[in-house]
Amino acid sequence: MAHSDFAKDNLTTGAVLVAAAVVLMVTLAIFSGVLQADFVMWDDDLLITGNHNLTDNSIWWVFTDVDSMQRYNPLTFLAWSITYHLTGFDPCWFHFGNWLLHGLSAVLLYLVLRDLLIIAAHKNLLVRFTSFSRELAAGAGALLWALHPLRVEPVAWATDRTYCQAMFFLIGALLFYVKAHDISPRKYRLFMLLSLFCYICSLLSYPLGITFFVVFLLLDIFLLRRAEFFCPATRYAALKEALREKLIFVLPAVAFAAVAVLVRYHSNAIWDPPVPLSQFGLIDRIMQSFYVWSYYLWKPFYPVKLAPIYTALLSFDPYSPPFELGVALIVGVSALCFFLRKRWPFLFGVWLCYLVLQVPFLGIFEHPHFPVDRYSLLSSLCFSVLASVVLVRLVAMLSPLPVFGGMSIVLVLFAWLSFKQVMVWKNSETLFTHTIQTLGDDPYRVQIMGRLATYYYQIGQTERAIETLKTLLNVKPTSYKANNQLASIYCAKGQFAAALPHYEKMLNQDPDNPQAHYDYGVALRKLDRTAEAEQQFRLAQSFGK
Known part of the structure; x- marks a missing residue:
C-alpha cells in the first residue's frame, strides 16, 4: 500500500470549504422547485402515501416486510417512516430528503474529483496544473453531474429517495476508499471500515452499487497503481493482494444481490415477476444490454424530451438498426x-468503470425494460471524471478563461434544462400531460391518459376525467380499463344510460367476466330494465362460480 500520494496543497482548507459550499448552494438552488412539488401517481401512491407500513410505530418492519419492495431497500423505507412520524404525509419534507441528499452528493463528488486529480498529478498521469485550475475542474465536474437534466427524475420524484440515498452513501464509500490509500496504516483501517460502512448503507438504501467493488479494483490498477500493477514481475502478487482486500466489499455485494433476487420474486403481488428465458430469449437479453450501454453513452449529450418512461424496449427486434448500432458503438469504443x-x-480504466457501473441497469432479468433517466445516475460519474481531466489538460494548453468560460456555458444550459424539467414533476397533471406530449403517437400513451383521468377524478375534476377517457377511447376504443372507468364515472353521476355502451364493450372483450355482468345489471336495473338486469345477475353468478 502506498502512502503520501497526495501532492502538497497550496490552497487553504477555507478555500476548499468555499468551493464545496458553492457546489452545494448552486445544486440546491437549481432543484429548489422540488420543495413545492406534490406526490405523483407514479408509485408515490403505492410506496409512500398508500403504504400502511409507514404509519407503523415499529421500525422492524422495514427489515422484514418486503411485500412492498421491488428491491431490498430497508434504509430508504426507514427514512420515509421517520419523515412520516415527524411531518405526516407532507410532500415537501419527503422531497426535502431527495433535494438535500443530492446537494450533499454533489459536494462529496467534488471532494472525490479533487483527490483523484491530486493523485493523478502525483503519479505523473497528468500534465502539471495549478491548484486553482484543479479546484475549478473538480467543481465543474461535480456540477456537470449534479445539474444535468437526467438528474431531475431521481431528485424530483419522491419515490426515488432510494437512488438519492444510495448514491450519497456510495460516493461517500468512494471518497473514504481513495483517502484510505494516502494515510498511515493505522488510519488506513479506519477509512476502509468507513468505506465499507458507507457501501453497506448504500446497498441497504438501494442495491444500485452491486458492482461498485469492481471500481475500487480498477482504481487500484489504473490510478493508484498500488504495488506496480504494470510491472510484470509484481503484477500477479499485486492483483492477488488487491483482490483479497476487495473481499470485504464483494461479500456484502453478493449477499445483497441474492437478497434482491429473492425479494424480486417475493413481491409479485405488486410487481410483475421476472420473465423466464423461454419468454425473453438470450439473444434478446444480450442485444438489449448493448442497447442500454449505448443509450446511456449518447443520451447525456442530448438530454431533451425527457419523460418518466421510454418505450423502445417494450417490444423490439434485436436485429433492427438501433440495436445493431448499439453493439457497434460499444464494441468500437471498447476496441x-x-x-x-x-x-x-486512465481512459481505458474509466471506460471499464462505465461498463461495470451500468451492468445493474441492463435489464438482463427484466422484460419489458425501461431505460429511464435515473439509471444514468451512477455511470454518469465517469463523464464527470473525464470532464475534470480534460479541463485541467486544456487549461495547461490554453488560457483558463476560454476553457472554464465554455464549461460555464454548458453548466448554465444544463441548469436551465433541469430547472424547467423540475416543473414537469410538480404534480400528476403536469407529469402525465408532459409525458403524453413526449410519447406522441406511441401506443403506450393510452396508459398515461388512463392515469391522468384517474388523477382528475380523485381530485374532483370529473368532467376533465370524462373528457380524458373519451380522448383515450378515440385512440383505443377497445381499452377495457378505460371503458370500465368511464362506465363507473357515469354510474356515480347517475347517468346510467351513458354507462351502458361501455359495459357492452367490456363484455364484448371479456364475456365471462362476472363483475362486468353484475355492474351492467345494476345499471340496467337503475333504468327499470328489470328482466335484462336479472339475466345479467344470473350470468354474473354462473361465471363467478
Missing part, C-alpha cells in the same frame, strides 16, 4: 480504448 490503453490507461 479504441483497448488500443490506446498504454498511451491513455
